[in-house]
Each structure stands twice: as structure tokens, then as C-alpha cells.
Amino acid sequence: MIYKGIAMKKIDFTVTCHDIEGNNYEVPASELVFRPAVYGVIIKDNKILLSKCWDGYDFPGGGIELGEPTDEAIVREVKEETGLDIKPGKIMHANHSFFKLPYKGTFVHSIHLYFECSIIGGELTTEFFDAQEKKYAAMAEWVELDHLEDLIIYSSVSAREVLGGEG
Numbered sequence: 001m002i003y004k005g006i007a008m009k010k011i012d013f014t015v016t017c018h019d020i021e022g023n024n025y026e027v028p029a030s031e032l033v034f035r036p037a038v039y040g041v042i043i044k045d046n047k048i049l050l051s052k053c054w055d056g057y058d059f060p061g062g063g064i065e066l067g068e069p070t071d072e073a074i075v076r077e078v079k080e081e082t083g084l085d086i087k088p089g090k091i092m093h094a095n096h097s098f099f100k101l102p103y104k105g106t107f108v109h110s111i112h113l114y115f116e117c118s119i120i121g122g123e124l125t126t127e128f129f130d131a132q133e134k135k136y137a138a139m140a141e142w143v144e145l146d147h148l149e150d151l152i153i154y155s156s157v158s159a160r161e162v163l164g165g166e167g
Helices: 070-082 145-150
Strands: 014-018 024-028 033-041 047-053 056-058 061-063 084-100 107-122 137-144
Touching: 014 107, 033 070, 033 084, 047 070, 047 145, 061 070, 070 084, 070 107, 070 137, 137 145
Parallel strands: 014 084, 033 107
Antiparallel strands: 014 024, 033 061, 047 056, 047 137, 084 107
């Protein structure tokens, strides 16, 4: 590997990846797929909109397609998972995680960007779910902010941390 004209030795190492069931896997970093992702944070009347998945929730969002601008990715992902048209605002939080994608079995290194979003149209629907989402997801739901601690959140970061509070 060359860095600024200097030959550098590539060091292979492993990282611990997790899955949605809490299992851990030691994976060589060289086998990870890079997956940047965007998530919408939509708050209205002291409620937050969350995607319903499995027996819990997540922020609406997902992977950025290769060559897709971030602002277009967040609009597309929120539309796919909620049916709503949004206007993305500022980035509220950023983090990373190493995990195993459900159904695909691929191990990924993901960078997560959480955007403050406002609704500009649309209505809640599952019409735009892809084939995988139809297997595990349901209609997005408005959840009282005061009830976040009572929920299972399938995210590498707590909802409170994204919202600027403690994890």
C-alpha cells in the first residue's frame, strides 16, 4: 500500500461483528464490505417516527447506493420505509458499526449518518418496501419520545444518543 508516496505494509486484523440476535463474529477486516448508511430522525408533537422491524424498531433509513449523493439517499430511504416525502436537515449524529446483514450474511463496516428531517408530503404506507423489507418490516409508527427506553431498537446506537441525550 502506498500512502503519500511511502510504501506501507498492509496489516490484516480482525474486527468483531454482531448480528440482530446478539451473536458476535470475528471477521478479517479485509473481508468486510463498506456500507455507508443514512437514517432519518423525524419528530412531531413529542413523537418520533420509527420503522417497525422484527419485534422492535429502527430509525427509517439504510444503505447509500454506490454513486448516490447523501441527500438523495436519505430522501429515497425514508420514502421506501415510511411512504413519506422529507426534506433533510442537519446531521444530528454519526457513528459506525460492524455487523452481519440479515438475510444476506454479508459482514459490513457501516458508517451511519442520522439526519434531522421534516415531512413535506406523502402518507404512511408499506407500498415502497423492497423484497427483503417485506419479510421483516411493518408500517412505521409514531412513538412517544418518553417511551423510547421501553422499546427494542435495532441500531448500533441508542435513540437517546442520536437525539443528543445519554445512551
